[in-house]
Amino acid sequence: MENRRIRSRGIEVNTMAILDASGFVKATQDLSDDRITFLEAVRSASLVPDNGIAPTYKMFEAIFQILKEENSLELIMSSYQLLNELDKRYPRVYTSKVELSKLPSPSNAPELVVVEEAWSPFMFASDSERDGANKNSGESFDSTSFHLLIQDLVKVVVQTKSEELETKSLRNMLLLQYLTSVLEGDFVPRYSICKDIMNWNLLRESLLNMLLGSRRISYKGLIKDCVSIMCEMSHVHTEISHDIRLPENSAVEQLEDCDAAVAISFPEVKKCTCIALQKLLLMVFNEPKWKLELIIQYFQKYIAKPSTRTRQSSDPIDDATYDGILKSFSNSNCAKNIIKKISAEVAQLLLAHAFQAYLSLSSQHSAESICQSKEDVRESSLVEICKNIISAFTNLRRIDENMEILPSGKEALFTAATILSTKS
Amino acid sequence: MDIDGPLDFESEDLLLKSPALTTKKRKKVIGLDDLVNDYLKENKKLEMKSKRAKAQKDYHSDEDEDRDDRVAKLSECVEKCQKEMGQISDEDENSIWGLQVFGNQKTRPPAVFHELGSCGLLQSFMNNEINSLVELDVEKGEVFLERLLVNGWLLKLVYTCGHAEKSIATWTFGLMLYSSEEVLSTSACDFWTAILSPTSEVGLLQIKIDWLPNYSELKGALEIYGFILDSPSKFSSNMEIVTVDFGCGGPPQNIRAWIKYVASCCQVRSTYSILSTSEVEELVVLIINLFLDRQLVGLSVILYECMLSVINFFTDNEWNTSCETVAKSIACRVPRDMNCLRTVESISGVDARSKHLRHAVAFQILVACLDNKVTDAEVILRSLISINVKDKSCDLFKMYIFLVLTENWLLSNPMLEDKSVIYEMWGVYLRNCSCQITSTDLRSYASKVRSKASYLLQGQQQVIAFKYVLS
Numbered sequence: 001m002e003n004r005r006i007r008s009r010g011i012e013v014n015t016m017a018i019l020d021a022s023g024f025v026k027a028t029q030d031l032s033d034d035r036i037t038f039l040e041a042v043r044s045a046s047l048v049p050d051n052g053i054a055p056t057y058k059m060f061e062a063i064f065q066i067l068k069e070e071n072s073l074e075l076i077m078s079s080y081q082l083l084n085e086l087d088k089r090y091p092r093v094y095t096s097k098v099e100l101s102k103l104p105s106p107s108n109a110p111e112l113v114v115v116e117e118a119w120s121p122f123m124f125a126s127d128s129e130r131d132g133a134n135k136n137s138g139e140s141f142d143s144t145s146f147h148l149l150i151q152d153l154v155k156v157v158v159q160t161k162s163e164e165l166e167t168k169s170l171r172n173m174l175l176l177q178y179l180t181s182v183l184e185g186d187f188v189p190r191y192s193i194c195k196d197i198m199n200w201n202l203l204r205e206s207l208l209n210m211l212l213g214s215r216r217i218s219y220k221g222l223i224k225d226c227v228s229i230m231c232e233m234s235h236v237h238t239e240i241s242h243d244i245r246l247p248e249n250s251a252v253e254q255l256e257d258c259d260a261a262v263a264i265s266f267p268e269v270k271k272c273t274c275i276a277l278q279k280l281l282l283m284v285f286n287e288p289k290w291k292l293e294l295i296i297q298y299f300q301k302y303i304a305k306p307s308t309r310t311r312q313s314s315d316p317i318d319d320a321t322y323d324g325i326l327k328s329f330s331n332s333n334c335a336k337n338i339i340k341k342i343s344a345e346v347a348q349l350l351l352a353h354a355f356q357a358y359l360s361l362s363s364q365h366s367a368e369s370i371c372q373s374k375e376d377v378r379e380s381s382l383v384e385i386c387k388n389i390i391s392a393f394t395n396l397r398r399i400d401e402n403m404e405i406l407p408s409g410k411e412a413l414f415t416a417a418t419i420l421s422t423k424s
Numbered sequence: 425m426d427i428d429g430p431l432d433f434e435s436e437d438l439l440l441k442s443p444a445l446t447t448k449k450r451k452k453v454i455g456l457d458d459l460v461n462d463y464l465k466e467n468k469k470l471e472m473k474s475k476r477a478k479a480q481k482d483y484h485s486d487e488d489e490d491r492d493d494r495v496a497k498l499s500e501c502v503e504k505c506q507k508e509m510g511q512i513s514d515e516d517e518n519s520i521w522g523l524q525v526f527g528n529q530k531t532r533p534p535a536v537f538h539e540l541g542s543c544g545l546l547q548s549f550m551n552n553e554i555n556s557l558v559e560l561d562v563e564k565g566e567v568f569l570e571r572l573l574v575n576g577w578l579l580k581l582v583y584t585c586g587h588a589e590k591s592i593a594t595w596t597f598g599l600m601l602y603s604s605e606e607v608l609s610t611s612a613c614d615f616w617t618a619i620l621s622p623t624s625e626v627g628l629l630q631i632k633i634d635w636l637p638n639y640s641e642l643k644g645a646l647e648i649y650g651f652i653l654d655s656p657s658k659f660s661s662n663m664e665i666v667t668v669d670f671g672c673g674g675p676p677q678n679i680r681a682w683i684k685y686v687a688s689c690c691q692v693r694s695t696y697s698i699l700s701t702s703e704v705e706e707l708v709v710l711i712i713n714l715f716l717d718r719q720l721v722g723l724s725v726i727l728y729e730c731m732l733s734v735i736n737f738f739t740d741n742e743w744n745t746s747c748e749t750v751a752k753s754i755a756c757r758v759p760r761d762m763n764c765l766r767t768v769e770s771i772s773g774v775d776a777r778s779k780h781l782r783h784a785v786a787f788q789i790l791v792a793c794l795d796n797k798v799t800d801a802e803v804i805l806r807s808l809i810s811i812n813v814k815d816k817s818c819d820l821f822k823m824y825i826f827l828v829l830t831e832n833w834l835l836s837n838p839m840l841e842d843k844s845v846i847y848e849m850w851g852v853y854l855r856n857c858s859c860q861i862t863s864t865d866l867r868s869y870a871s872k873v874r875s876k877a878s879y880l881l882q883g884q885q886q887v888i889a890f891k892y893v894l895s
Contacts, residue, residue: 010882010886014886044773044835047772047773050838073721074721080725085774260674260719264674264722268722362584363583382584411571411572411577413558414549414572418549419584419585421552
C-alpha cells in the first residue's frame with residue numbers, strides 16, 4: 001500500500017509537470033499540445049500497464065478540468081474518453097464477488113465496496129469536512145451547478161435548434177453524459193445489493209440521492225428541464241432530417257475543419273445525451289414496464305366502475321391489466337365513456353404506446369421469465385392481446401364512423417394483424 | 425555592473441523583475457542570451473550617456489529620469505525580442521496530425537423501395553380485412569414502412585416473429601448507409617444492430633435474416649462516401665495536398681451508421697458468418713485510417729468502440745498473426761509524421777488485444793521508419809542510440825517520432841518483460857536525448873525531444889526504484 005502511494009505520487013509529479021505552465025503565457029497550440037501529452041501520459045501510466053495505478057486526485061481533477069473548459073474538440077473528446085475508461089477500470093463503487101466455495105454463511109453474499117478516497121466529480125454540501133481538506137472543491141459539481149448545466153442545455157436546445165452547432169454545447173452535453181455515467185456507476189451496484197439485504201442506507205448515501213435530495217434545487221424544476229431537453233432533442237431528431245452540411249464558402253480552413261467535425265458528431269452526441277437523461281430519470285427502472293403501468297393507471301381513472309354488480313357480469317372485467325383495458329374498449333358503453341372524457345385521439349395514442357410497451361415486455365419475458373411485472377403480461381397471451389387491440393380499434397370506429405385513425409394507431413393495427421397472421 | 429565578466433542572467437535582478445518577461449518558457453530560455461546582450465549594449469550606451477550627463481549636470485537631480493528612460497528602453501527591447509520569438513515558434517513545432525481521408529462523395533444509389541411488390545409484410549396485410557381501418561395501398565407502402573421503422577414497430581415485429589425477410593433487410597440496409605434523412609439512417613442502423621445481436625432484449629432467440637450484406641457492400645459504401653486513402657501510394661501522394669483542400673469533401677452523416685454497423689456485425693461472428701478474417705483485418709486498417717481525419721474527431725467514442733469490437737472478432741489463434749498483418753499494413757501506409765503518432769495513440773490500450781496492437785503498430789512503424797532494414801529489438805535500439813543528437817544535421821522531428829514510437833513499443837510490453845538488456849538500452853537512449861540536448865538548443869523540436877525524454881527517464885527511474893523497494 002505504501003509502495004503504491006509512493007509510486008502514484010511519483011506519477012503525479014511527473015505527469016502534472018507536463019501541464020505546469022504556471023506564470024507562463026503560452027501560445028494556444030503549445031498549451032493544447034501539453035494537455036494532449038498529459039492525457040496520453042495518464043493513459044500510459046494508468047490504463048495501458050496491467051499493474052497500472054489509478055490517477056491521483058490532482059490528476060483526475062486536471063483531466064476533468066480539461067473536459068470542462070477546453071474549446072478544442074480533440075481535447076474534449078480525449079478527456080471524456082479517458083475519464084470514462086478510468087471509471088471503468090477503477091470504479092468508485094462495486095460489488096465484491098465472494099467465492100461461493102468459501103463458508104456458506106450469510107457473510108458470503110456479495111458486498112458493496114466503496115472506495116472512499118476515490119476522486120469524484122461531485123461534491124455535496126454535506127461533505128463539508130472534506131471540503132476543507134481539498135481546496136479545489138470549487139471545481140466539483142453539486143446540485144446547484146448540476147442543475148445549472150442542465151438549464152444551459154435547455155437554452156441551447158430550445159433557442160438555437162440545430163443551426164447553431166457550437167463546440168461549447170457539445171462539450172456541455174458530453175459533460176452531462178459523463179456526470180450521468182458517474183451517477184449510474186455509483187447507484188447501480190448499491191441498488192443491486194440493497195435489493196438483497198434491504199439496507200436503504202446504501203441508497204441514501206448514493207450520489208443520486210444526494211444530488212436530487214438537496215434542498216438547494218427544485219426537484220420538480222430539474223425533472224421538467226430534463227424532460228424538455230429530451231422533448232426538444234427528439235423533436236429535432238425526427239423532424240429536421242436534412243443532412244447537416246457545411247456552409248459552402250470557406251473562410252479559414254482550420255476553423256471549417258473543426259466545424260465539420262462538430263457537425264458530424266452533433267447528432268450522435270445529442271442522441272447519447274437523450275439516452276443519458278433517460279437514464280438519469282429512470283436509472284434502474286424498466287422503461288416499457290413503467291410506460292405500460294402508467295397508461296393502465298391513467299385509463300383506470302376513466303373507466304367507470306359499475307356501482308352495483310348485475311347478474312350478467314358474472315365475469316367482471318379486470319381493468320388492472322392491459323388486457324382488461326382493451327376489453328373495456330370492446331364494450332361500446334365503456335368505450336364511449338372514455339372517449340367522451342379523454343377524446344378518441346388520446347385514447348388511440350395511449351393504446352398504441354401501451355401495445356408497444358407490451359411487446360417489449362413480452363419479448364423480454366420470452367427470454368427469461370422475470371415475472372415481476374405481475375399479471376400484466378403473463379395472464380393473456382400475445383395473440384389474445386393482438387385480437388383485442390384490433391377489436392378495440394374496430395369498436396372505436398363503430399362508435400364514430402368519421403373518426404380518423406391516427407398514424408400510430410394504424411401502425412399498431414398493422415403490427416397486431418401481422419403478428420396474428422404469423423402466429424395463427 | 426561588470427559587463428565583461430561571465431554572464432549569469434539568473435542574477436540579473438532587473439531582468440527578472442521585468443513583468444513583460446513572464447512569457448513563453450520554452451522559447452524564452454533560448455532567447456535570453458540575445459536579450460541580455462541587447463540589454464547590456466543599451467546599458468553601455470546609457471552609462472556613457474549618464475557619465476556625460478554627470479559631467480554636465482548635477483548627478484542627483486538626473487538619476488530618476490535616467491532610470492525611467494532605461495526601463496522604457498529595456499521593455500521595448502524585451503517586446504521586440506518576444507515578437508521575434510513568437511515568429512520562431514510559429515514557424516516550427518507547429519506540425520499537427522490530420523489527413524484528408526475523404527474526398528468528394530460519389531453519387532449514392534437511390535434509396536427507393538424496389539421490391540415493394542415482393543415484400544411479404546405489406547402484401548399479406550393488404551389482403552387483410554383490417555386494412556379497411558388502416559387504408560394501406562401500394563403508393564403509401566414505403567412511407568408507411570418508414571414510419572414503422574422510425575417508430576420502432578418494425579423491430580418489434582421482427583423480434584416477435586423471429587424473421588426478417590429479404591426485401592426488408594435490403595431496404596433498411598440501404599437506408600442506413602445512404603439515406604440523407606438522418607432519422608431514417610439512424611433508425612435503420614438501430615434496427616440492424618438490434619436484429620444482429622438481440623441477446624439483450626430477447627434472450628438467445630436468433631432471428632432468421634434472409635439477406636446479409638457482405639464485405640464489398642461495406643467497402644463500397646465507404647468509397648461512395650469519398651474515401652480516398654486506399655492504396656499505400658495514394659496515401660503518401662495525397663499527403664501534400666492535405667492542408668489545401670479541407671473545405672470540400674468529407675463523409676456524409678451516414679458514416680456514423682457505418683461505424684456502428686461494422687462494430688455490431690463483428691460482434692456476432694458466432695451467429696452469422698458475415699465477414700472473413702482477412703476482411704476484418706482490412707477493416708481494422710480502415711478504422712485506424714478514420715482516426716486520422718480531423719473531421720471525425722467528434723466521433724472518437726464510437727470509433728473506439730468499433731475498434732474494440734473489430735479486434736475482438738478474431739479467435740486467439742488468429743489474432744497473433746492478424747495483429748502482425750494489420751500492424752505491417754498500417755506501417756507501410758501511414759506517413760512518417762505526426763500522423764503515425766496519432767495512429768498509435770488511436771489504439772486505446774484498454775484491453776489485452778488493443779494493448780498488443782498498440783505495441784505491434786508502434787514497432788512496425790518504427791521498423792518502417794528505419795527503412796525496414798532491421799526487425800531485431802536490440803539492433804533497432806543500438807541504431808537509435810548511435811544517432812548523435814548534438815549533430816547540427818540531426819533531424820530532431822524524426823527523433824521525436826522515434827522516441828514516442830519506441831515508448832509505445834516498449835512500455836508494459838509483456839513480450840519484452842524479461843529482456844532487461846532492452847530496457848537498459850532504452851535508458852541509454854533516453855539519457856542521450858535528455859542530456860545531450862541543451863535547454864538553449866534552438867533547433868525545432870529540441871525542447872520537445874528533451875522534455876519527452878526526461879519525462880520518460882524519470883518514469884523509468886521510478887519503476888526501477890520501486891522494484892528496488894519491493895525486492
